[in-house]
Amino acid sequence: MRMSSVWLKRLLHVTAVMTLLTVNTFMIARESLAAVPDEELLAPMAELKSANFSKKAQLVVDLSNIEDERVLLILKGMLGGDLYYSKQSADSFFVLSSGESGYLAQNVLTAEMLSDISKRDYKKISVNNSLRRLLRETLASLQLRSPNVETRIDAARAMMKSDDESNIKPLRQALQAEESASVKKLLAVSESMLVARYGSSHERVDAIGRLKGELYPEVRSLLAGFLIERDGAFLEADSDVRKAAAEALASIEDLVAFNKGVENVYFGISLGAVLLLAAVGLSITFGVMGVINMAHGEMIMLGAYTTFVIQQLMPNHIDYSLLVAVPAAFLVSGLVGVIIERGVIRHLYGRPLETLLATFGISLILQQAVRTIFSPLNQSVSTPSWMSGSLEINGALSLTYNRLYIIIFSLMVLFALAMLLRKTLFGLQMRAVTQNRRMASSMGIRTGWLDALTFGLGSGIAGIAGVALSQLTNVGPNLGQAYIIDSFMVVVFGGVGNLVGTFVGAMSLGIANKMMEPFAGAVLAKILVLVVIILFIQKYPRGMFALKGRAAED
């Protein structure tokens, strides 16, 4: 028995590989795949040009009923808004995509590729939201039997949005043929959802029972839909179904509440990571050097603009742009930092409060410089594909990738900085100068040079923070202003001149903010955090992790 099932699996595997191969061959020689004559496809497509949206929806259904590989390409093109028709020749339709240089057009019927075309000669077949929804669902039902597991997962997930009774049959067929457990699970949920809508009374109650514990928002939406009351009457007439739905929903809500709590902590940590990135550079310039750098925010802004410039320089490699942007932003902001230190701050040591005024002036100049060079408008920074979307832990909890990477990135920056300060000669010298400048100088350390490098380091890290922030918020001249106050709060709260303090400060402020937000609202949460900081400083006038001993004396 056991043996036979293994054999069966192997056999299935072999057939799957073979189908894959055949499909690939077909892709290469598309002409031979034309299952129906071109005219049959062209008839509905010609109508697409001038149809209104509801007519288009009908045409999409017509197209999807034609058994032909090319339909997939057409519908996909349409969903992406890439399906065009040529203004010159009637009856030629293309899927446009951007290539290395200019646009590429693929003829949907012949698969012929045209390169370097002018977009002006083509007109788009427009789609709207309801059409996109229909297309997504249609494509999903066509792809339920796709040889690729990833595609099947996406298709099965997309089927949850379907409320079309006719999809029950293909879903059941797909379920039987399916071998991947994860796809099977998704298909089963989709199937139960449709049965819960359209089955007979006891089938529905059974299906709802199977949906217990499923956290997908679509499931919750479906179940909640059964309980809606309008004008004193339930939309769902069947009381058994209502009872089952209420029961299933209650079991789901508990899990959702738990997941919501986890999500909140994640939000807090990710806010903390942003604060940490913004503040860690300041904790060097402010904490170690005693310079109140009001231009710190503008260093962040420069980093973000560097990301923008890098992306402009490598438009076809957005996925790698951030890897280039991080060192570039470090260098740009760091260099500007060194220039500021040598040009201005050097003359102001011993007058910490006056550095505030001078750097405030510098921040005004930098802001206006960016406005003059890049225009006052926000600049568009694209998100690399590996940073978009979210990691789905379960139906109710998904962690957004950009935040996830920023959390990891901020910890890496912190770690690298700690290593730099502890393990390298530069770090040793820096700490020596901080603790006793005259002594360090007597030992042959070039303190002036070291000051410049330290300030450059702090500014460079701010630049790196700018790269991360460009993925979350506006890249514009006001970017820096938005983070400067928060950064100061973190540094002061954590204790000046202390990386651990900055880390703990940033994380506790981030989490506290997010914990308060659900019941106090975004504004009040922020005010409360500020009040807490003010009161906290009364108790610990030197922050959470104050330096002790001689270094702490006034």
Added chain:
Amino acid sequence: MKLGPVTQFLMNDTAGKYLLSVLLGIALVIPALNLMMPEGSALHVSTYTLTLLGKYLCYALLALAVDLIWGYCGILSLGHGAFFALGGYAMGMYLMRQIGDRGVYGHPELPDFMVFLNWEELPWYWFGFDNFFFAMIIVALVPGILAFVFGWLAFRSRVTGVYLSIITQALTYALMLAFFRNDMGFGGNNGLTDFKDLLGYNLQSDTTRAVLFVASALSLVLGYILCRYIVSSKLGRVMVSVRDAESRTRFLGYRVDKFKLFVFVVSAVLAGVAGALYVPQVGIINPGEFSPINSIEIIIWVAVGGRGTLYGAIVGAVLVNYAKTYFTAAFPELWLFFLGALFVVSTLYLPRGVVGLAEQILEKWRSRHAASLETSGQNATGQAASARDHSPPEDEKNDDAGTNRKSAVELSTN
């Protein structure tokens, strides 16, 4: 001539005497030129200029308040805009109540924005604001109480230096966010505006404007006299010693926190009064006044003018604001470059501000003419020296590490 002890301190303050005469002169001449001279005459002062100068005078009073604590007591408050705005709001509330049923919706009691947000009745904290004297008491009281509570907490636990600066910044930032909230009942982002009259006089008439201008000038004069009195008294001496060596002063037996608290509260009240005079002249008060950037700007006025001189603060406030008015109209695209450069240059090359520069130039000039001015010169240098007593030392002693650093830099460059 025998002088009473009250005015004695003023007679020693030569620069102040001239400043006060100029202020009093302006208070008389400008409104007169505005009201009496016909329009088009070369001597006519337009209402635009009058309100602009009136605004500068309010800023000058605010700068004076900041100089009192920063220049003489070493408290760098990055949140003084909050006290200014609170005073302004108190005045604004009075002016709102004066509108009565002349608002857009014609409600007999509620201001327009409350009618509009469906408030049923006036919130408790708006009661009494229809009375001018009550409102004026609040103008001084609210900033005073806030400063007292905040200062009492901060100075008692010896929060000093940059820590104090940052938490004052947090204070004004928190207040800004709070006042932005429409639920607070202060008009949200739009703040309070559309004022009609003050004590029954139409705010848009030239006479009312002139009276407000005179009131601002006189308040500045009184504020200056008060501050000068404080810094020339024994209390002022203690303040300066707190600024220069806080620990040493404490060890000498002075209750440093009490001195600081007193002067902080006085300064906050002055800022509140400045705000109250400002609002009817510009016609609007909104949470933007709480923004931390505004408070930093006040510090810059004082620094540009010359810290620790009182008259320097006034000169700085007028100068920077005039520069701002001029540049925003003449070079709208470039003015931030000018303003930014002004701050950098003045901190680098004018550590004692414009007033300090003027003193230096004067000293050079005087030593050159020392021979010809021998008799009166002696007297003048003596006075200049006594004025310098009040200005802060070149090195700030409240940061030992910093002082070390400076000498170290000198060492390394030698």
Added chain:
Amino acid sequence: MKKYTKSIGVGFSAMALSIGATLVQAADTIKVGVLHSLSGTMAISETTLKDTVLMLVEEQNKKGGLLGKKLEAVVADPASNWPLFAEKARELLEKEKVDVVFGCWTSVSRKSVLPVFEELNGLLFYPVQYEGEESSKNVFYTGAAPNQQAIPAVDYLMNEVGVERWVLAGTDYVYPRTTNKILEAYLKAKGVAEKDIMINYTPFGHSDWQSIVSDIKKFGTAGSKTAVVSTINGDANVPFYKELANQGISAEDIPVVAFSVGEEELSGLDTKPLVGHLAAWNYFMSVDSDTNTDFIDSWKAFIKDADRVTNDPMEAHYIGFNMWVEAVKKAGSTEVDEVSDAIIGVTVPNLSGGFATMMPNHHITKPVLIGEIQDDGQFETVWQTAGAVMGDAWSDFLDGSKDITADWTAPLACGNYNVKTGKCSGQNY
């Protein structure tokens, strides 16, 4: 010492005089004031409008000016600082003696300059969609009133998309507050239950949208079609949309219709994940009309950047400027009172192929377009009103303003006339 203080004193009074000295004006040009922030937080939106006015002035001069005179633009920078707006307005009117001002973006800046314009009898064209509840003798509102943007958008979602649950998300200031209040009243009148409306306010420049987007997602799982009506302002939009995209809320599930997101805001944003979200405006750059093509061409030539976009407030300035030009021609003078009388009823072409008329309540007629965001940062019109909608200064859906009407023509000549009590209140003249 004595001399030195004296010199300060002299300097002080000399300066005062120099500011006060009124410049002798040469009367050979017509002065057009431009009051838009070129620095500070609002520069991002307002700089474009300044350039638009400069372009319009230049074009008018090429056509030979106005009344035989050249136009001269006078630009001032109020630096996103509201009291400074009032100061600059006074400077433009009193010192520069401009004949007309095009300016302001935020409501608070308009409120701040309003008393100045009324006192000095100036003329202001205000080009941005706003909350209504105002009609001043000296202001012409060329942006949309709530009934020209919000209500048609909600109608579209309700009737065409079948939305039953509503999230009204906005920045906490007066425009979103009013709009949401009007919409709430409107939705309730249409039978939407209290529990099917979620209202949320955030501060200016809010950048951390994680919790709110997650709440919206949860709100959208209650079984009926949900949509977000967004009055989120300016800078807060980019992080909001980024968060929507990352948490996987697509326009097909929960569409967001925005009233403050136009082509210019989208140009600072990677729009691929936003395709299908909606905006309601009175003009889209993608509108197919000859006047629009000409306008876009001349804008790109003027700004010397082929990638720059046009947007709704720019169209409002275009309309406002042309209306003013027509009114000046009609009146044969730039006198404020004559122009304000002449301008009522003036009709000029708008950029979407129709016409705009100035109504007696100082608002104009506009078509309402609903567009879906495309991946190239443009909008595709999916729905539009049959004809132009008249701007309503006082909303019919608010208790306080139901009975109020504005009509600046004789015999009423009042911006705030209560038809019930027959009283004209809240006027400053």
